[in-house]
Amino acid sequence: AKAPLRVAVSGAAGQISYSLLFRIANGDMLGKDQPVILQLLEIPDEKAQKALQGVMMEINDCAFPLVAEMTAHGDPMTAFKDCDVAVLVGARPRGPGMERSDLLQANAKIFTAQGKALDAVASRNVKVLVVGNPANTNAYIAMKSAPNLPAKNFTAMLRLDHNRALSQVAAKIGKPIASLEKLCVWGNHSPTMHADYRFATTDGASVKDLINDQVWNKEVFLPTVGKRGAAIIEARGLSSAASAASAAIDHVHDWLLGTNGKWTTMGVPSDGSYGIPEGIMFGFPVTTENGEYKIVQGLEIDAFTQEGINKTLAELEGERDAVKDLLG
Numbered sequence: 001a002k003a004p005l006r007v008a009v010s011g012a013a014g015q016i017s018y019s020l021l022f023r024i025a026n027g028d029m030l031g032k033d034q035p036v037i038l039q040l041l042e043i044p045d046e047k048a049q050k051a052l053q054g055v056m057m058e059i060n061d062c063a064f065p066l067v068a069e070m071t072a073h074g075d076p077m078t079a080f081k082d083c084d085v086a087v088l089v090g091a092r093p094r095g096p097g098m099e100r101s102d103l104l105q106a107n108a109k110i111f112t113a114q115g116k117a118l119d120a121v122a123s124r125n126v127k128v129l130v131v132g133n134p135a136n137t138n139a140y141i142a143m144k145s146a147p148n149l150p151a152k153n154f155t156a157m158l159r160l161d162h163n164r165a166l167s168q169v170a171a172k173i174g175k176p177i178a179s180l181e182k183l184c185v186w187g188n189h190s191p192t193m194h195a196d197y198r199f200a201t202t203d204g205a206s207v208k209d210l211i212n213d214q215v216w217n218k219e220v221f222l223p224t225v226g227k228r229g230a231a232i233i234e235a236r237g238l239s240s241a242a243s244a245a246s247a248a249i250d251h252v253h254d255w256l257l258g259t260n261g262k263w264t265t266m267g268v269p270s271d272g273s274y275g276i277p278e279g280i281m282f283g284f285p286v287t288t289e290n291g292e293y294k295i296v297q298g299l300e301i302d303a304f305t306q307e308g309i310n311k312t313l314a315e316l317e318g319e320r321d322a323v324k325d326l327l328g
């Protein structure tokens with residue numbers, strides 16, 4: 001039998017985790033033969049810790065054969081101890097009257113502390129996925145706060161945008177999701193993200209040729225994917241949770257277990273590819289193998305795509321500048 005992997009999850013009593021933890025525990029994330037130790041982090045607040053105990057009671061009640069051990073934490077220094085995977089879901093939501101800059105600052109504090117804790121106690125090869133918003137900038141802050149860990153091991157979740165784009169394209173052309181390859185999303189996890197099906201294929205045929213409608217791309221597809229989070233809130237009265245959890249499962253699964261040459265989208269620190277300044281946490285098309293991702297190289301960027309990339313990059317640079325004083 002395989003040795004268990006330690007998976008730390010923050011925001012463990014929140015709504016995304018209420019779906020995510022059960023799918024980690026049943027092997028959807030790391031494999032049906034991979035035991036896990038769940039190290040669950042919540043704010044020290046009594047109510048949050050009690051809610052976490054309730055979630056853990058339910059995980060116990062599922063009698064998952066893969067759960068080797070499970071612990072509750074109020075401090076990232078114990079929650080992240082020796083963890084192999086860290087999924088950082090907990091973040092400060094935007095409250096009434098809160099400016100975007102206040103939100104960035106509040107989260108910068110959380111992700112500075114959590115980055116430092118990972119730096120101090122996590123496995124030296126920990127793979128980090130940041131889900132909590134603003135996801136790209138939070139991941140950037142955590143990475144900058146963990147100078148002793150490989151920067152490439154810090155990533156942000158663009159996979160929900162990617163999956164939303166896949167679903168819209170499949171519906172538009174009437175083809176199964178499974179037939180689609182080579183779709184990607186550039187940039188920030190925000191309405192400025194730039195989903196791109198120019199290279200996508202369905203059973204080898206060009207998706208762009210099948211759609212052949214730039215007005216649909218610009219006026220239906222991009223706004224639908226970009227504003228999907230708001231549409232879910234409007235319909236459900238709550239933000240996306242199970243779909244966000246599913247995207248987190250996909251992201252970590254594909255990162256660790258490989259995509260067999262297929263493309264996916266991950267928010268990763270730029271290596272300068274496509275003119276994105278080094279270090280900016282940016283959604284790129286990637287392939288993965290042996291626990292490492294590679295940015296897909298050499299794609300042609302046309303004027304429309306470049307405009308979209310510039311816009312989402314400008315937003316990310318603005319976020320970075322808003323928190324740079326906190327990064328010392």
Ligand code: NAX
Pocket residue numbers: 010011012013014015016017041042043048089090091092093110130131132133134135157158159160161189229239240241244
């Ligand atoms: P909830 O408010 O239901 O849960 C968040 C939980 O995190 C709460 O239980 C809270 O106590 C905890 N928490 C807050 N600060 C913490 C800290 N410093 N350490 C540990 N735990 C902490 O939110 P939920 O719906 O689960 O969403 C979580 C985050 O995901 C939000 O920031 C949300 O904006 C973000 N999302 C990101 C998505 C993405 O694609 N990257 C999509 C879905 C989602 O909107």
